[in-house]
Amino acid sequence: MEVVEYDEQRWEDLLKFFRVMNLGFAREPDVFRWKYLQSPAARRGVSQFLTVIDEGKIAGTLGFTECPVYVHGKKLMSCAFNDWYILPRLRGKGMGDKLIPYFTNRPAEIKLHFLSSPPSIKAALRHGFDRLRGIADLVEHLAPMRSTVQCAWRKVTRHRCRRRPKMKPHLKRLERLDPCVKVLDADDSQINELLTRCQLQYPFACARDIEYLRWRYLEHPKDLGVLLQLNCESGGPQAVFALVWRCTGVRDTLLLADVYYNRQRPEDLRRILQFHRQAALAMGANARSIYTGNSELSHAAKASGMTHITERVNGIYNGSDMPLDTGKVSEWYTSGGDSDYVS
Numbered sequence: 001m002e003v004v005e006y007d008e009q010r011w012e013d014l015l016k017f018f019r020v021m022n023l024g025f026a027r028e029p030d031v032f033r034w035k036y037l038q039s040p041a042a043r044r045g046v047s048q049f050l051t052v053i054d055e056g057k058i059a060g061t062l063g064f065t066e067c068p069v070y071v072h073g074k075k076l077m078s079c080a081f082n083d084w085y086i087l088p089r090l091r092g093k094g095m096g097d098k099l100i101p102y103f104t105n106r107p108a109e110i111k112l113h114f115l116s117s118p119p120s121i122k123a124a125l126r127h128g129f130d131r132l133r134g135i136a137d138l139v140e141h142l143a144p145m146r147s148t149v150q151c152a153w154r155k156v157t158r159h160r161c162r163r164r165p166k167m168k169p170h171l172k173r174l175e176r177l178d179p180c181v182k183v184l185d186a187d188d189s190q191i192n193e194l195l196t197r198c199q200l201q202y203p204f205a206c207a208r209d210i211e212y213l214r215w216r217y218l219e220h221p222k223d224l225g226v227l228l229q230l231n232c233e234s235g236g237p238q239a240v241f242a243l244v245w246r247c248t249g250v251r252d253t254l255l256l257a258d259v260y261y262n263r264q265r266p267e268d269l270r271r272i273l274q275f276h277r278q279a280a281l282a283m284g285a286n287a288r289s290i291y292t293g294n295s296e297l298s299h300a301a302k303a304s305g306m307t308h309i310t311e312r313v314n315g316i317y318n319g320s321d322m323p324l325d326t327g328k329v330s331e332w333y334t335s336g337g338d339s340d341y342v343s
Helices: 006-021 027-038 095-100 118-125 145-157 168-173 188-199 212-217 265-280 295-303
Strands: 004-006 049-054 057-071 074-086 111-113 129-140 181-183 204-205 225-231 238-249 251-261 287-292 307-318
Touching: 004 204, 006 057, 049 074, 049 212, 057 095, 057 287, 095 118, 129 295, 168 181, 168 225, 168 265, 181 212, 188 212, 188 238, 188 251, 212 225, 212 238, 225 265, 238 265, 251 265, 265 287, 287 295, 295 307
Parallel strands: 074 111, 251 287
Antiparallel strands: 004 049, 049 057, 057 074, 057 204, 111 307, 129 287, 129 307, 181 225, 225 238, 238 251
């Protein structure tokens, strides 16, 4: 067995692996290319996808997402572990201990592991990760049962690769919901300054910039997202956020993601959540949701009618010289999730 960087010559073998594992990438290979071959880090030459080769064929995958983070105001590099899949015949043979070093040995100081199963949790903890709690889903179901049943029937009778909702047909309707919310059109330098200022309000925050946000929400091949700005009285942006279709099972949910706002202006957060609800209803979504570790956002979401669904169990590895108290989950800024893009 060997672990190597993904090579385009193995494209057909990779698609076969996706089909065997019944993964969404098998039906949406353009999403795989967008996620790992066209991301900002990939454009700078960073390899983000490794394959496990056994008996000459792909038997597993390891995906990574690299981007900067702010830790107490200092900019560090982070690496998140995604799309870790192994063929069933290799499970239970110590593969976790063999493969996690390919993650922990990457040069990024902060490692974030989104854990999904007891074996991966145990393997990560054995390799120096701490459990990070407080990452939760909050949701409000908007459609009655009849609508859900009708939606389920339409999707069952469609082609296997079902038609996803698209965002562009709704943009004009969205701008009519609130006179102060517009599709993002501010200057890039102005937006980057706002993003930096908002993120530095937290001891820990993903250091997103406009290049990353454009890739994540505007360049997705399925047209799932939109970036919006909440304008102040003078007309300039005072908050930025994204709305994304989150397609899971028979439900089309409108996800509120990557919310950047001034913590000294909680009224802006309330207005964004009110807009989120109006948008979900106007666009015919079954539900609206957020995925966040920000306690302020969680509390505001509950106050706006959303309910807590599940606590996400995540892992963090701090390889930097910066102190990081993982118990202060209310001070961690995170919103959105990679799993929202492939059903």
